Amino acid sequence: MTTVMERVGRQQSAEASTEVIRRLLAATSTPDNDVAATIDHLGAEQTAHVLLDEIVFRSRFEEVTSLPDGRASLVLRLVHRERGLTATISVGAKGTYVHDGSTEGTAPDGELQPPIVSQEMSEVAQALYGPRELVSAATRTIQWPGREIVARSLRRLPPPPLYYAVAQRVVRVLDRREPADLTELAVRCGTDKWGALHQYPQHYERHFAPLRDRRLTILEIGIGGYDDPEKGGASLRMWKQFFPRALIYGIDIVDKRPLDAPRLTTVTADQSKPEQLIAFAERHGPFDIVIDDGSHISQDVITTFRHLFPYVRPTGGLYVIEDLHTAYWPGVFHGNDTDLSDPNYTVGFLKTLIDGLHHEEFLSSDAREPLATDTQIKGMHLYRNIAVIEKGSNIEGSPVAHMLREARTSGQ
Numbered sequence: 001m002t003t004v005m006e007r008v009g010r011q012q013s014a015e016a017s018t019e020v021i022r023r024l025l026a027a028t029s030t031p032d033n034d035v036a037a038t039i040d041h042l043g044a045e046q047t048a049h050v051l052l053d054e055i056v057f058r059s060r061f062e063e064v065t066s067l068p069d070g071r072a073s074l075v076l077r078l079v080h081r082e083r084g085l086t087a088t089i090s091v092g093a094k095g096t097y098v099h100d101g102s103t104e105g106t107a108p109d110g111e112l113q114p115p116i117v118s119q120e121m122s123e124v125a126q127a128l129y130g131p132r133e134l135v136s137a138a139t140r141t142i143q144w145p146g147r148e149i150v151a152r153s154l155r156r157l158p159p160p161p162l163y164y165a166v167a168q169r170v171v172r173v174l175d176r177r178e179p180a181d182l183t184e185l186a187v188r189c190g191t192d193k194w195g196a197l198h199q200y201p202q203h204y205e206r207h208f209a210p211l212r213d214r215r216l217t218i219l220e221i222g223i224g225g226y227d228d229p230e231k232g233g234a235s236l237r238m239w240k241q242f243f244p245r246a247l248i249y250g251i252d253i254v255d256k257r258p259l260d261a262p263r264l265t266t267v268t269a270d271q272s273k274p275e276q277l278i279a280f281a282e283r284h285g286p287f288d289i290v291i292d293d294g295s296h297i298s299q300d301v302i303t304t305f306r307h308l309f310p311y312v313r314p315t316g317g318l319y320v321i322e323d324l325h326t327a328y329w330p331g332v333f334h335g336n337d338t339d340l341s342d343p344n345y346t347v348g349f350l351k352t353l354i355d356g357l358h359h360e361e362f363l364s365s366d367a368r369e370p371l372a373t374d375t376q377i378k379g380m381h382l383y384r385n386i387a388v389i390e391k392g393s394n395i396e397g398s399p400v401a402h403m404l405r406e407a408r409t410s411g412q
């Protein structure tokens, strides 16, 4: 099946949708917020379109295969103050089509009507963008085609298989059940983070899984697709799937704006240029996670770290550097395969950060000037070809080092 996604009806820009989502993320973050009032403020129609796009994105209909007659539909009603938007999602061999309005009553003779899933918009917004423990299906109804049954759960019904695949995916999204782990998502989204070249998802899973339900801002440098503005974005879409409450940013030296989508914003910038990094970070930071998968040239990697690490959240923020092996490869990556500790190359630079992690243990006060990162890096996790640097206060004091320094200065 192709992954064509066509939206018939009113559309808004990715930027406008992302702004609506930013407000919904804030409105749904605590139980005492009035989500319905936020929807009044944003406009029910605009909100419904944003929710619908999110549901379609998360449902990953492109994975639905074996539709015997090549098409299955679902009518979705998003209700707000007794009014709302009805849309028909139609999944077929040629892609996914979303039409405003219902196709109820228009099925050809002998064909079943599509199922109708109806739910209050505020409850849907809460389910999509709020913390998992606040997800509810109290206002949901599902009308199954050809039956006089109205139910809240698909599980009680013997579903006709043709419709089931589409309805099941939508209901799963509304219930906030995301089945895929990162390796599965990496393969599905087509990023090279897993495959013949790399095995990164196992490490990402370890560090990212505990953050999955949080409200996050994530930046990845290097969008993919190189010179083609329409290509790439695989890993950005993977993060968007994996972190349902995150705003995702991507930086690339090539203009990738055709890939912009709700919750996913691309910005053109060269990671070797500090002023471009700072301008970007001032506008969109701070970040909970930064991933450097850009040029992989050591000088760029180090420049980027120096200028973006200050914009990583001070407690628990993560900074990831991929493809460390390029530091050892002369040629395209300008690496160094002779002096493996040279701090001008990524791995040698990381070794200096390891020293910094132990800055309180230095005995000679003039060993080197303290770096800003010394007190701000709490942990470093090094795996083959990838480093995960954890930001956090690194001031614990070292009584023994203090005592040894005193002894040195007093000549004992």
Ligand SMILES: C[S@@+](CC[C@H](N)C(=O)[O-])C[C@H]1O[C@@H](n2cnc3c(N)ncnc32)[C@H](O)[C@@H]1O
Pocket (backbone or CB within 6 Å): 190, 191, 192, 193, 220, 221, 222, 223, 224, 225, 226, 227, 232, 233, 234, 235, 236, 251, 252, 253, 254, 269, 270, 271, 272, 293, 294, 295, 300
């Ligand atoms: C390996 S690809 C990124 C793949 C993507 N992160 C993924 O996992 O699907 C590297 C990208 O970095 C971009 N790039 C190269 N040099 C850059 C620079 N100096 N600044 C920003 N991006 C750069 C390239 O255009 C390319 O799209």
